[in-house]
Amino acid sequence: MNLKHSRQRDSIKEFLATRKDHPTADVVYMGVRRIYPNISLGTVYRNLTLLAEIGEIARLRVGDGVDHFDYDISPHYHFVCSRCGCVKDLELPFSEQLTEKAREGFTGEIEGQMTYFYGRCAECSRE
Amino acid sequence: MNLKHSRQRDSIKEFLATRKDHPTADVVYMGVRRIYPNISLGTVYRNLTLLAEIGEIARLRVGDGVDHFDYDISPHYHFVCSRCGCVKDLELPFSEQLTEKAREGFTGEIEGQMTYFYGRCAECSRE
DNA sequence: GTGTTTGCAAACAATTTGCAGAATT
DNA sequence: AATTCTGCAAATTGTTTGCAAACAC
Numbered sequence: 001m002n003l004k005h006s007r008q009r010d011s012i013k014e015f016l017a018t019r020k021d022h023p024t025a026d027v028v029y030m031g032v033r034r035i036y037p038n039i040s041l042g043t044v045y046r047n048l049t050l051l052a053e054i055g056e057i058a059r060l061r062v063g064d065g066v067d068h069f070d071y072d073i074s075p076h077y078h079f080v081c082s083r084c085g086c087v088k089d090l091e092l093p094f095s096e097q098l099t100e101k102a103r104e105g106f107t108g109e110i111e112g113q114m115t116y117f118y119g120r121c122a123e124c125s126r127e
Numbered sequence: 128m129n130l131k132h133s134r135q136r137d138s139i140k141e142f143l144a145t146r147k148d149h150p151t152a153d154v155v156y157m158g159v160r161r162i163y164p165n166i167s168l169g170t171v172y173r174n175l176t177l178l179a180e181i182g183e184i185a186r187l188r189v190g191d192g193v194d195h196f197d198y199d200i201s202p203h204y205h206f207v208c209s210r211c212g213c214v215k216d217l218e219l220p221f222s223e224q225l226t227e228k229a230r231e232g233f234t235g236e237i238e239g240q241m242t243y244f245y246g247r248c249a250e251c252s253r254e
Numbered sequence: 255g256t257g258t259t260t261g262c263a264a265a266c267a268a269t270t271t272g273c274a275g276a277a278t279t
Numbered sequence: 280a281a282t283t284c285t286g287c288a289a290a291t292t293g294t295t296t297g298c299a300a301a302c303a304c
Contacts, residue, residue: 002283004283005278026268039286040285042287066268102217102219105219108206117240133260166260257304262299267292267293268293269290272288272290277282
């Protein structure tokens with residue numbers, strides 16, 4: 001199962017690198033199509049899944065039923081607006097303390113933690 | 128939009144109350160069918176959604192693509208096994224501190240927080 | 255009697271997959 | 280030449296919805 005180079009995959013990574021808004025597969029698809037008009041949604045999905053599996057990008061399941069993707073794989077917190085659905089990074093430095101505390105009373109292996117904050121984003125809370 | 132009583136809805140709530148494993152809609156369906164063999168999956172979904180909306184149960188989107196449901200609506204932490212997919216409660220007391228810290232540097236309204244720990248459960252880490 | 259809920263089936267949305275041909279090594 | 284990757288379309292999965300009949304108040 002050796003990886004081969006592919007222009008489409010590169011393009012998907014490049015596109016994701018320019019975005020800080022954690023786009024969905026469909027948004028990536030529409031973005032990459034400006035460079036590769038013939039690329040298919042299936043290819044986008046396949047590559048996003050692949051890249052997430054090998055750890056080059058992160059797949060965010062924020063709970064809105066659609067997967068979001070993040071070029072930034074460093075552990076950090078996300079905010080999800082329950083009105084407009086936007087996903088934003090939080091400034092809050094990521095703390096492993098909670099993970100360690102969780103490990104204390106737990107039989108089994110805790111590898112990591114996923115935290116999403118939800119509420120209304122700046123724009124949506126102005127009404 | 129007044130609520131009327133329904134045996135099916137009662138049965139769904141009762142079933143959920145007996146379970147600590149955060150079952151999916153399908154599991155609820157199969158469980159309730161032992162008492163109401165004619166209940167339909169649609170009815171189960173409709174009621175689970177309704178109950179979650181009025182806050183009587185909690186809908187958990189743990190990130191495996193399937194919704195899980197919890198009779199316990201008090202804020203608490205969940206663990207999700209990335210091997211067998213089981214969902215368990217953590218003993219760890221729930222802390223609002225992180226939410227408050229998140230509010231500090233954020234423009235907008237943070238209402239709550241959803242944290243999932245992932246790794247391998249006791250059974251799955253034995254191999 | 256009015257309005258809500260049900261069972262059924264069809265619709266839907268997001269994602270995955272099978273396949274033959276194209277691209278990469 | 281061998282194998283991976285692509286585009287396309289069909290399949291799959293989880294969930295929602297439209298409708299006429301059944302039920303609750």
